[in-house]
Amino acid sequence: MLSMRSVLKLVLDGLRKPEWVAAIALLIQAVILWLQARILTKHGKTMEEHTEIARTQAITAELIGKALNQQEKILADQTQIMDEQFKFQRRIEAQAERRKVYEALFEVHTKLTTFIQTSSKGDGFAERKAWANFLMSINPCQKEVVTSIHLSDAERQYFQRYLHDVIGLLPKEGLGSVNQLKVVVGKYVDFHEKLLGVGQTPAS
Secondary structure, eight states, X not given: OOOHHHHHXXXXXXXXXXXXXXXXHHHHHHHXXXXXXXXXXXXXHHHHXXXXXXXXXXXXXXXXXXXXXXXXXXXXXXXXXXXXXXXXXXXXXXXXXXXXXXXXXXXXXXXXXXHHHHHXXXXXXXXXXXXXXXXXXXXXXXXXXXXXXXXXXXXXXXXXXXXXXXXXXOOSSSSOOHHHHHHHHHHTTTHHHHHHHHTSOOOO
């Protein structure tokens, strides 16, 4: 049985031979290559995991982008619906207010013409009653014309001039000059056309 010393001597003697040195060098190189292969394999798996994570993140980002686009579209649709609802509500309000102005102006003009017609019949009682009805219709009409926010400037100015001319002829006492009132009515021959415009709802 070889002793430790004999084994060491045998190994040292072998190291002096070129073929042994070459064999050992190849063995070391093989071990190094194996270690490198393992490292590269692990690195490759790590890269694959990173690639998969990056792909998952990209898919997630794409889905988030689509969701945001969808949400933006929904918000735009909701904004449009609310805008249409607001416009519709404004039209309803405008229609209701203009209707009040229309009725007030129609009443004033109707009662004025009724008084003029009644005064020509010589019926004092009917004439006084028609005159009183006409006077009672003026103040509510003035209020509607002045406070309305849905009349155009041209409409407001026209009907304010009409009321101003009518009120300017109201006597302090008595029934006043029927002829002068006829002149005012004749001055506003387009009154019914303008009044018809008030009865219509503006486009905006």
